[in-house]
Amino acid sequence: MRYMMTYDLMETARNTNQWMGASALAIASYPIFSMIPNPALSWMAAWGEVTERTFQRMTVKPDWGIRTFTCEDGKDHLVKIETVVEKPFGDLIHFAVPGRDTKPRKVLVVAPMSGHYATLLRSTVKSLLVDCEVYITDWHNARDIPVSAGKFDIEDYTLYLVDFMREMGPDTHVIAVCQPAPLTLAATAYLAEQDPDAQPRSLTLIGGPVDPDATPTEVTDFGRRVTMGQLEETMIQRVGFKYPGVGRMVYPGLLQLASFMSMNAERHTKAFQDQIARVSRGEASDHDAHNRFYDEYLAVMDMPAEFYLSTVERVFKEREIARNAFVVDGHKVDIGKITSVAVKTVEGAKDDISAPGQCIAALDLCTGLPDSKKASHVEPGAGHYGIFAGKSWRRNIRPLVLDFIDANSGGSGSGSAKKPANKNVAAAE
Known part of the structure; x- marks a missing residue:
């Protein structure tokens, strides 16, 4: 109580x-x-x-605020948000543009479940909507999910991503932003073993902690300093009577917000x-x-307690993804089984949350993937937010990501000539 x-x-x-x-x-x-x-x-x-x-x-959950879109025909078209897959802890939604020809690039944006709503990626979605059919994971606030819906940890999160990728089909290009990068990599490897025909064509990982120990930050140091017992005692609370999820154990969004604010208090x-x-x-x-x-x-949301605790313990402390020792529903996932999905990493040189080195570690884990299907990019002067929503994303990173998508679209890209993959900086150094 x-x-x-x-x-x-x-x-x-x-x-x-x-x-x-x-x-x-x-x-x-x-x-x-x-x-x-x-x-x-x-x-x-x-x-x-x-x-x-x-x-x-x-x-208050922010509105997407994407209502109209000017297409190549010079006309304004309404943007309709459609729910493609509905689940207790999160939905797969599609930003449909009625009256516009279907774009050949089909992109799944995996939004983080780290305290903010998927609307944090609003500008990312708007920039991709110009050239792509955009889908995104819309995670729900745990305080609004009844206890009867059961638990939700990182294994459940991974299986949600597997289901979403299966629903979208093999012509999908996945972009994982920040926190979900390691779990999206694991979900792709899971499909490579269990359902190869449902694998996406490419996977772009942006600023995610695939190997948190590669370059320590204040976030990773915190995960090392505290024990799981301390975290559970100080961070986990039960939802109060005001919300439908009354009694559910959560990591409150207000606590997460306090952590965010304290990092740049001045x-x-x-x-x-x-x-x-x-x-x-x-x-x-x-x-x-x-x-x-x-x-x-x-605007913050509560996370299920089991998701928060399992993320800290298994991704940050035990480094199960970095050690290629992650288990999903009793099955050990082998990232080396990814042999056909092109993988690109994007990092910001001044990222103080997921520092350069943490995300690019994914390329070393993809031992079954040829270098021709690996790529990486480190954006000079960019912080964490800038690599997916700031001017660095708009000016430099977005064009590189679209080029990478086209290079691995199997002829379904927008260009008539197939472009080469971006230079693999990791392999060159």
Whole structure:
């Protein structure tokens, strides 16, 4: 019961801060106060507006916000989000563009389950939608999943990916972003052994911890310092009575958000101070840069406890993927069995979450894959976010990924001539 009380206390604190912000905004906005202009009241109203929005958005799943799309015919087409596969812990969804010819590139984006919703990849999806049929894994908030739905650990996650790949068929190109990179690699190897005809044509791994020990970071050091007992005691709570998942053991999104914020506390503090000043001067807007970023960044979801704990223990501590010793549903997955799926890794030179070296380790694990089907890229000056959603993605990485897809499309790419795979930097060094 104490775990449930802690969860409800966190939700109470969030709710209280939201209420305090709303109250401050309402009090400072009384019309009578406008008779005697006072900078303190303007600041109080601004603080209230920013505070209310900040704490209110933490429990709201952001909308995809991709409603129309201008195609080659110069016309705006509606974007329809279709659920292709529906499961308790996550769905496979498709961004369909009615009236547009089906694009030859069929891409599955594997979104991370690491505290944020799949909408964190909104800009990634929008950029790929121009040239591809885009599908994505839409993971559900664990607090909204009844206990009767059962457990969900990294083996279940891997089997979900296997089912999604089977549904999409062999002409699929998979792009795994951050956390799911090692498990997507394992899912591909699982298919290589169990159902070779369902394997995707290519697999692009972006900034993922395939071998966390290759280049230690603050994230990997934390995983080493704490024991599993400490993690379970300090991080795991039961969902409170407010949500459908009441009683489910979870790693709360609010705790994860606190961890994210603490890594760059000074920068976030300054960002909110500057926003309050802009609001008080009347220079802010509902969709300015601050609100666009933090509307997404602060929207967090709970993870199933067994998924969080098994990720830390088996991916980071035991390094089962890095040692090629991962077991799924009683079957030992051999990554060396991948012999036909082209694999590319993408890393950011300044990534402080999954540092260069952690993701490229996947290429060494693919012992059955010829070098002609391996590729890698390290983006100079790019941090973690930039390699899949920032200007580094838009300007450099996205074109390289599309070239890699075309080079391994079996003649189904958009170009008439088949392009060579990107240079394998790992093999060249």
